[in-house]
Amino acid sequence: MQSSLDRKNVETSKKITLGILSISFLMSVSNAISGTIPLMQKYFSNVSSSNIELLVVIPTGGVLLGTVISGAIGNVIGKKYTVLLGLTIALITGVIPAFWANYFTILLSRAMFGVGCGIFTPLSVSYITDTFSKEKCHKLLGYRNAIGAIGDSIMLFIAGFLIKISWNTTYLVFFFLLIPIILIMFFVPKELDNFEAITDENGETEVVEKTSNVKPSTNLKVIKLAAIFLFMCMFYSAISLKFANYVVDNKIGTAATATYIFGFLTLCSIFSGLLFDKISKIFGKWTVVLFEAITAVAMVALTLSTSIPVLLVLILICGFSNGIINPALTARMVDYSPENSMNLTTSIIIIGINIGFLTAPYAFQLISSVFGNATPQFIILVSGLFYIALALYDVYTVKRDRLTL
Structure with a gap:
């Protein structure tokens, strides 16, 4: 294989593993700011309770859209830049409510936050399955869930302090998305965009360059x-x-x-x-x-x-x-x-x-x-x-x- 990323290097690289797992740092799009609902209801007294609750759940709709377009974006700019694009969109739109306390601005930013999450989330799985052997893949899929839970815990803990300042200050918690952005930028090689894990009849797995021109499909x-x-x-x-x-x-x-x-x-x-x-x-x-x-x-x-x-x-x-x-x-x-x-x-x-x-x-x-x-x-x-x-x-x-x- 014409690359420094041979099987041994990839399998044992703690930096690559950490970078890929960091994509799953934000698994929940709603938990961190769910506690702001009562305070937002008081602040937006002219907005119905159901419309306030919509601010918490609307990112889920955005995730659906982001997920649909993720593959198309990945085909154009590759895995690494797709993940960075999604994380950057989520970071920017995630913190907007901290600076603009307008209902419709928050509604739009929350929807776009979900789109950003939808763009990078599918790659949190495919990066693992395409990069590592089947044995390590199983282990990292479990770690992926753990990283998501740890991320949720950290953000909920910080949000608990920020909410004491004001309800919109809580949204600053999404600045924590800088962590995976930095780790992916410096630890995950762009070369991995075009590599996949191939397991032979003996169960040996090698990370090789993709040679197939088969178009993505499902079954x-x-x-x-x-x-x-x-x-x-x-x-x-x-x-x-x-x-x-x-x-x-x-x-x-x-x-x-x-x-x-x-x-x-x-x-x-x-x-x-x-x-x-x-x-x-x-x-x-x-x-x-x-x-x-x-x-x-x-x-x-x-x-x-x-x-x-x-x-x-x-x-x-x-x-x-x-x-x-x-x-x-x-x-x-x-x-x-x-x-x-x-x-x-x-x-x-x-x-x-x-x-x-x-x-x-x-x-x-x-x-x-x-x-x-x-x-x-x-x-x-x-x-x-x-x-x-x-x-x-x-x-x-x-x-x-x-x-x-």
């Missing part, structure tokens, strides 16, 4: 995987959307109690991300099935418990399991994606994930109408039962596709 397996992500994210949302109401409605505790319990979920994501590689080696192809079943049992048990310590444990189980399922399903993209199509595959998966989160409230409303039961515990129960169905379907998928993970 039914990728579409099915995107659908699985969509429904999984939709029903996992029952925890974030319904758990607090369940605690309050059943007089188990207050909204503050639920918020306190949610605070531990970030720790779960960090630990599950770090332990994913070891866990996946132990359970192999049944990793997804096992942790989907565990999630199902924990969700159903949630609806039967009125003890705060028990609820905390069950929520943590759900969070830990989700942190294992996500990278395990993501790893399947390597097997499913057609040649020279990982960026497109990742984009399709991310679109499925965001549609799942966006449609969750409406799906739950429809379920409530059909069954005539709108209680939070019923929605959580239905979501748990769905995870059982998902686990059974995955048993079929493992056998059909002869998966190893």
Whole structure:
């Protein structure tokens, strides 16, 4: 291979690994500023509460647009500059509300913030799958989740201090995107744009220059995987959307109690991300099935418990399991994606994930109408039962596709 980036150099380079993982520093587009809603409602007294809440969720719509155009941009300027472009857009538009406290300016900047995130997020996966051997790829997909959780924790912690100054000062937290911009700029070689990891019959992997002129494409397996992500994210949302109401409605505790319990979920994501590689080696192809079943049992048990310590444990189980399922399903993209199509595959998966989160409230409303039961515990129960169905379907998928993970 006519490059200094041979397999050994890439596999062992801590700088390249750190740079690529830093792309996942911002995994959530909403968490850091969600606490500003009550203060914005007071400041924009002439704006409805729903329109204020729109400022928090509209980046998700922007992510969908950014994801769609990410591949086209990457084909023109390459991976590295596409990531830097997305991060720069997210940084600039992310901090705009700190300087212009106008509703429509904030609305537009938040939408563009989501577009920026959508541009670089697909490459946070394809950079890993194209650059490293399959064994290290599995490990780094778990680390990717952990890095995202650590990033969320840091930004939430800093936002907690900034919000004491003023609600719009909180948006300065997005200056932290300078960290991945700098790391990618100096640690990730532009040469990696045109390289991919090829595994031979003996399981040996070499990072080689792409020679294929095959145009990116997709297949039914990728579409099915995107659908699985969509429904999984939709029903996992029952925890974030319904758990607090369940605690309050059943007089188990207050909204503050639920918020306190949610605070531990970030720790779960960090630990599950770090332990994913070891866990996946132990359970192999049944990793997804096992942790989907565990999630199902924990969700159903949630609806039967009125003890705060028990609820905390069950929520943590759900969070830990989700942190294992996500990278395990993501790893399947390597097997499913057609040649020279990982960026497109990742984009399709991310679109499925965001549609799942966006449609969750409406799906739950429809379920409530059909069954005539709108209680939070019923929605959580239905979501748990769905995870059982998902686990059974995955048993079929493992056998059909002869998966190893």
